[in-house]
Amino acid sequence: MSDLVVGRCPLSPRDLQSYRLEQRNRAPRGRSGVHRHRRRGQSLDFREHTAYAPGDDFRHIDWRATARRGRPRQLQDLLVRRYDADEQLTLLISLDNRRTMAPEPRPALKWQAACWLLEAAATMALGGRDRVYLHRLFGPAVRKPVAGSVGDVRRFIADSSRELAAVDAPPELRSLQGLLPPSAVWLIVTDLYFDDPQGRLAAAIRRTLRGPRGVLVVELDSWPHERASIAGGARRVEGPGRDVPVEVVADPDLLAAVGERIESHRRQWLKKAARPGFEHSRWEWEETEKITDPAFAAFFTERFRGDEHLGNLFRRGR
């Protein structure tokens, strides 16, 4: 797998910065889910005015603003100044690094999309001064998970690209301890093709969601593209997780059956992992046989910018 080459992310740091600012000024949709709740606190950064509530510090009442609204008749008419808390949030990004993410050295589109997503999300978080941890979902633990710069992120990608884990490798969860403090968000980038027979990963997600944390699984679904490339004749299908190739006539019935198996597999796992606070995005490839590099870059950009769950990560909570 030493031939795995990850191209440069189509979203430049400048694009990501402007996207982050754009998201920051938008309110999150809904109250639940993986929202980055910046707590109201005591920093010097003014955030907003709110109505007075019992227990609010009288020192924070903004008399001038209150006066501009007219004479206050009750306590709730008083406007209180709110400030951003200075708390540093944590984003843990877990990368599915099994061989199904890159069945062939090139074009390893799925692996490329995963690495781009990791780089873009980490870059945006680092731009917001959040703490970023990087984690490989399978195989040995990352020696130094914290990423202080975009360079650390790219080194992580390069290290991960050197050798992918076996398809049946168990999830590496031990190193997660201490990486998911309260208010942390766990972003998992995967194709959901892994087996989790003992439910360890799903259990870890459930445990994570017991506290004030969020989990977002971004599923990279390349099956439509692979289906288009297989369809139409006699095929000797081989790939990760299959020791002996299988010879089939890839007619629509057969492909529908395979698609149903994939769907069932992912549904079962999602069902095990789903709890309040768990969110899931599915990035479905286009059903075309060939995907050019520019088209794939456009596909990634569109999905990244259009993903509401990802966008919520960088919006202000209320």
Next chain:
Amino acid sequence: MIPFVLALGALAGLVVLHMLRPFFVPKVVSAARFFRQEDEEASAERRPTLTIPWRSRPFYVQTAAFACLVAALWPQGCRSEGERLGVWLLLDTSASMSTRQAEGRRFDLARAQMERVLDDLGAVGVPVRFHLSTFDEVVTTQGTCLEAEEVRQALGRITERALGTDLAGLRGVLEAPSGPLRPTESSSCPLTHRLVVSDLPAPDWIGELGPEVVWLDVATPVPNAGFVSLVPVRHLLSGKVKAVEVSARTFGSVPGATLKLEDGGGRSVFEQVIDWGGDGSWSRRFELAPGRYVLTIAPGGAYGYDDRAEIEVPADAGAPPRVGRLEELAAAEPVSEPWLVLGRGYGGPEAPIGLFDQRSPLLGGLNLDVAARAGIAGVSLPDGFEPVLTGLGGDGDVWIALRRKPRAVLVPGLPRGSDDGVGRFSARAAANALRWLAAGRPPPALYTLTSAREPEPGGTRLALHPGEGKTDHEPSSRGAMADLRSVRTASKVTHWRRWLAGAVALFLLEQSLLGWWGGWR
């Protein structure tokens, strides 16, 4: 019928093979683990149905490739007859083609004849290609695989040359064409017919070349008179040209033909109406001093190149023989001039003759009895010499010997000058030797002949090629233009290579599509 059945059977086999065992295109996918063994089994159950090969695009390409292969190997399909003509046109450009006859110059008539052939074959209705050659002293290829229009253009550029005709060379080329004219089955321009247009009668050997060789003779008898040969007559010993033997000939009646001989200054040396002999020949010897002379016959008849001849009678007879002893010859080697080599002389004890070459001109008129009494002292046979007269000692006792190249003669000694038998023997032996040496000298050139390298006559370069002025023969052709049309079946065009190439191309196309376009199947 049998090949047809075999082909159908093989085609059916291909269909069944496709149904039972299609070619599985390798595909590497990340979802491979979701394909299961039962998928393979389910596919196998569905595979032997008629619909599966029809659905496969490669099946059609493979079937087409197979059809090409069958066509290539089909015994009758390999060849198709009578589809193309390839005519090799050979046009005579020798000097005689300049002869004027009632219809015009023979070369123009021949060219018109060729253009008629082009028109005629253009109406045959099958593709025709032409090869064009000219012949005189050499056969020259003017173009191969030409269209009729290209031949017309080439004919416009060709004219006759003041050269003779090498019929033996023409025969060799016709029998065994070389280069692009070599007949091969794969040639895109086959050679099916040969057409010779000349003013010579069809030679006897033309019939041996087969029915597809046509010889058209455009000549009609016309009168001509002209020189046939101009031969120098040399002094026996000095080798100097002392006279010129002029021979002329008339073909048909040329009344009043007069020969004029003028020297280089234009002064008339001789002028006389030629009195032709019964066979039409005439000759006369002219004693001429060294210098340039112009001979003309007027009127000269239909052919012009033999009506005038300019010659140069040389003053120099060439290098005289050198006289010296054997040692002097050995010291002067290598030599180019003739040598009269002197032996050890006469006057010794009498010695019987050992060997003698009675046919040798060196012994002409010699009294060999005198030789035995002349006391000739023999010498060892020098290198390169042949013994002519020896004593009993053979090659170690040589009296007279000769060397052919460069010429040299060994004689016992100079003439004795006495009037006895030995004196006469010695004088005769020396004279024989000098005559033989003189005869070996190259003849002085009165003129040179035009050649393929220098085809233009001028000065003493003449076009007196033998036979060119013979203008009185009756036309004699072999075959006719109609023969070119009637033997169309001689053309056989092979197609199997094309079919085979098509099969290979389709196979490569299918494989390429597999490689470049995974969804091809």
